[in-house]
Amino acid sequence: MTTLEAARATAAPDVARRAPRRPVPVSRIIGGAFILAMLGFSIYSLTTLDFSWSNTVSSFDNAAKVFGQMDPISVPGPSDLFYLIGLTLGIVILGTVIAAIISVPVAWIAAHNTTPAFWLRPIGRAIGVLTRALPDVVLALAFALVFVLGSPLPGILAIGIHSIGMISKLFADAIEQIDDGPRLAIRAAGGSRAQEFWSGVFPQVLPSWIATVLHRFDINLRGSAILGYAGVGGLGYAMKISFERFPEGYGRGLGIAIVIFVLCVVLEIVSSTIRRNLLGIQPTGKGLGDRIVRRATRNAPAPAPKLGAGASPTTAESMMKRPWTSSRVRNLSWSFAALALIIGSYWMADVKFSDITWEYVRPTLKSFWPPSLGSHTFSEYMHALLVTIEVAFAAAVLSLFFSLLFGSLAARNVAPNGRVRNAFRVILVIFRGVPELVLAIFLIMVTGLGNQAGVVALAFGGVGLLGKLVADSFEEVPAGPERALTAAGATRGQRYLAATWPQGLPSLLSNSLYLVDTNLRAATILGIVGGSGIGYFLTVASPVLKLHGQVTTLVIMIVVTTLVLEGISQWLRRVFR
Secondary structure, eight states: OOHHHHHHHHHHHHHHHHSOOOOOOHHHHHHHHHHHHHHHHHHHHHHHTTOOHHHHHHTTHHHHHHHHHSOOOOOOOHHHHHHHHHHHHHHHHHHHHHHHHHHHHHHHHHSTTTOSSTTHHHHHHHHHHHHHHSOHHHHHHHHGGGBOTTOSHHHHHHHHHHHHHHHHHHHHHHHHTSOSHHHHHHHHTTOOHHHIIIIIIHHHHHHHHHHHHHHHHHHHHHHHHHHGGGTOOSHHHHHHHHHTSTTTTHHHHHHHHHHHHHHHHHHHHHHHHHHHHHTTOOOOOOSHHHHHHHHHHOOOOOOOOOOOTTOOOOOHHHHTSOOOOHHHHHHHHHHHHHHHHHHHHHHHHTOOGGGBOGGGHHHHHHHTOSOOOTTSOHHHHHHHHHHHHHHHHHHHHHHHHHHHHHHHHTSTTTSSSHHHHHHHHHHHHHHHHSOHHHHHHHHHHHHOOHHHHHHHHHHHHHHHHHHHHHHHHHHTSOSHHHHHHHHTTOOHHHHIIIIIHHHHHHHHHHHHHHHHHHHHHHHHTGGGGTOOTHHHHHHHHTTSGGGHHHHHHHHHHHHHHHHHHHHHHHHHHHHTO
């Protein structure tokens, strides 16, 4: 080694020590401490709720007794079953369509690049947050008071109002990320605001909007089971009636629950296929499912125009006409099919606006104001709210553990081979297909453990939701660092820990916070199926007119809690972006 090389080797560590380092922002330190505190609270919630796997497993000994007393699993006859399925789909489709239509103007005023006035933007965002915070079952119970018993309108309106929040939020976010060139060009040409939106904005976000609506439809279908406990007809109401007849009705109730599960899985696969096609994500696998989708959605190239004898040459006028390619014909066919489905849903739901009893509207609205505590104290309500929050966080931490395992193995760049990836993708579909509250009913039925059953049910559904988001986010990380490590001889585990995991961590954090927010709203209504927390008080107060002031108090507490959690989530997303 030369003298110069020795001097460089000696100076290298000193240079490394003196090299400027990027300071860690204080906000990140605070945010990291806040995340650790929430993780600690989640683990503390598990112990507070007396959750233990041994208790849960041992309590399944009661299952043999329950199954021994009840009738065999059965389903309604074909005509009744098809009627219940049609009624359920009609209510869910119409409610989702109403939310999709209303979400357009709400997102228009909520997006910073399309809002007509700066003061309208917070109003649009507030509408989205409030509608997301209001539980759909509470809305259904309130609407049921002004409609004829058995009318589908309470369920349609409850699903519609509750879905506005999610659809409008994601739609507004998509609008803010568009290319502003077409919109500004229309403005420069003298176009109106309406022309700017419908010609320059909406075509760019239409696929994303449809994909969001389909995703919300999946969620609404799973949630329709609990609306039966608010008197809304369909499969959920038939299941409720069956479970109320112990023990002979349990077999029929479980049969209907299985029908709901199968329906959710089938429509999840269909809607996911449509979403992938709309977003331009073509399936590339060699499995049977991907081959069928490719064959059904392939775009045939448009034939080149031929000029033969008697053919007119291409003119400027003919070039301005959009050609009827196979892709355009297929999209138009899907549009007509969607319109026919909406009209058919109106018929299947048997909507009658004469079901509204207008003389009860004003007294019902007045019965919800002013808020009151009734015979309870504020501390009792706060304790119930704390239990609900503990259930939501406890379920989230259990979902996080299993989602990291299943979601990682479902990612194309992490799974050892395609078979493993496809197997775990199917597992996640099954997890998402089981409605959480249907699972909670079953667990409470065989275990009698209200809060533990709620935690397991929410955690089960959370694995399907968070696991899919984890898999998608890991597949979308930049491939450069992974390829560099592979070229350097790193193992699959080293590549995962050094490249995939660090790049996917921000998305994992954002999706985990979204899961907590979802769990909080779902845990609110666990009291309807035998859980405790604030849902229990809602169940007791809702059916009686004089207790509607208590419903208002409880809903305000839920909304405030959701707003606080929403604010914390947005702050953490900004900090770790």
